[in-house]
Amino acid sequence: MEFKETQLESILEINPTTSLKKGTITKKIAMEHLDGFVKKIQDYEITEFKSGSKFKNGDTLVARITPCLENGKIAYVDILDEDEIAFGSTEFFVIRAKQGKADSQFIYYLMRSPEVRDITIQSMTGTSGRQRAQKESILGYKLKVPDLDTQRRIGNVLSLFDKKIEVNKEMIKTLEQLSQTLFKHWFIDFEFPNEQGQPYKSSGGEMVESELGEIPKGWRINSLDKIANYQNGLAMQKYRPMESEKKSLPVLKIKELNQGFTDVNSDRCSINIKDSVKVLNGDVIFSWSGTLLVKLWTGGEAGLNQHLFKVTSCDFQKWFYYLWTKHYLTVFQARAAEKATTMGHIKRAHLEEAKAVIPKLIQLEVANKTFEPIIEQIIALGIENKKLQELRDTLLPKLLSGEIEIPDELEVK
Structure with missing residues (x-):
């Protein structure tokens, strides 16, 4: 070489x-x-x-x-x-x-x-x-x-990482679509399986009147801000790293949320910010101003900037408040679009107005077994992509400079 x-x-x-x-x-x-x-x-x-x-x-x-x-x-x-x-x-x-x-x-x-x-x-x-x-x-x-042959080998090796990343992205997209289809089937159409494994509503399951219309008997309604905590981020420009701090955190803004990772251009903040505004892999992040997004974050530890909510709950599994928040995203986007003269955003009052239908405990436990593995797989694939990106970016300058040679056989699984 x-x-x-x-x-x-x-x-x-x-x-x-x-x-x-x-x-x-x-x-x-x-x-x-x-x-x-x-x-x-x-x-x-x-x-x-x-x-x-x-x-x-x-x-x-x-x-x-x-x-x-x-x-x-x-x-x-x-x-x-x-x-x-x-x-x-x-x-x-x-x-x-x-x-x-x-x-x-x-x-x-x-x-x-x-x-x-x-x-x-x-x-x-x-x-x-x-x-x-x-x-x-x-x-x-x-x-x-x-030489040209080595160039081809370098290009092929690095392409393996990008191809695997794209395969994972397609899997994530498919799992997201599946989770939303199942969510609608369960919580909007009320066709979750009854005790006989048949679709509840179309099989004659008992329905009762509510403020949202008919819902299954024994189910209840509450607002989004009651089923989960929506923690707003900080104005991180006020929390820059101190010179004495050896480590710092990248700042998670709308740009980073949209692309799915922080990068060398991301702002930095002090590692000593309170835990409630530290973001970890698997956290649900809701951008409520400007570009409205709801995503499962897998880009590593970061500091939560203002205009973003970290959504958590002591009472419900992650899939439940993630999919309910995502269900109302189009409604929230319409509310934000009404702010014609300012940057579109929603208010906490909109979280109060958005109502979630909550199953009986036994049905919620069955739903947990259906939805939780899907959400965990989405998170696992996102974390895998982050590792692949980091390995690719570590190898890239070393391969291009000849610092390391290409293994005879390299496979990214």
């Missing part, structure tokens, strides 16, 4: 000439279709090409504008049909491996490596808030690069 000092312009192109006729209907990938530090393009739209960056499968898209570049918006193009050309934001650098000189997967990981990211960020010029990276700084940069 040989590494030679190489100027990047000898192995890659930036914004190469790509032919796409105006008026062509094709895929458009906007900046919002990329997630920070995520290889896979999350979405696209079909529309008419008028202008923009043009790319094909095997290209790497790098956001060149602040703060998208700093936030890690770098993606690998592999969602197009054969020979299809797509287009996107003019704020993308389109990076293409030179044929016979570089491997496209290797180039993607090279562009997201700390060394190349740093020189790209440092090249930014322009007015505050509208700074853009300069391609000349990237093309002129020199670093040691391995």
Whole structure:
């Protein structure tokens, strides 16, 4: 395995000439279709090409504008049909491996490596808030690069991690859908299994009137804020780490909740904040202002920022208050949308208005056996993804620099 000092312009192109006729209907990938530090393009739209960056499968898209570049918006193009050309934001650098000189997967990981990211960020010029990276700084940069065969092996090894992460994400998505389908079956349609294992309501189960309409006899109603505690976070800018503190915590804000993990750009807070605003794996987090989200956090220990609730309960299992809070999310989003002149948010009064239907103890125990394993599996997969991301990011600079060699056989299970 040989590494030679190489100027990047000898192995890659930036914004190469790509032919796409105006008026062509094709895929458009906007900046919002990329997630920070995520290889896979999350979405696209079909529309008419008028202008923009043009790319094909095997290209790497790098956001060149602040703060998208700093936030890690770098993606690998592999969602197009054969020979299809797509287009996107003019704020993308389109990076293409030179044929016979570089491997496209290797180039993607090279562009997201700390060394190349740093020189790209440092090249930014322009007015505050509208700074853009300069391609000349990237093309002129020199670093040691391995031979083409080694590049392919490095790209393949690192891709194993990203593929496994995507498989886990799909499993999480399926389990989330399953949990919500079962929740509706049990707590909205009241078709939970009766003593004979038959659907309760459609099998003639006794129903009684309530403020929510008919509910099963023996069940009761209470508000969300009575079945769970909604602990608001702190204005963490007031709780910065002290110089004497050897350790600190990343701050969990809406950005981190949305992407599922903290990163190098996340703010830090003191490790001495009270336990009620420390977030651990498996905690239910509800963003109640701006972008309303309800998620199971698996991104490791963090400090809870304001505008986020940590949801807990001494009386009910996690699945119960998680799925009830998620059930009302569309209602809360509608309430927040009514705040037309301010950042949309909900109030505690909305938690009081949102009513949950609570089963009898024996039925709740049966429900626990149904729902708890699903939620625990979602959490386990999320934690596994966090570990895979950390291992990938540890290996990436070491493999690219030749500090460690690639094992003859490596499998990510």
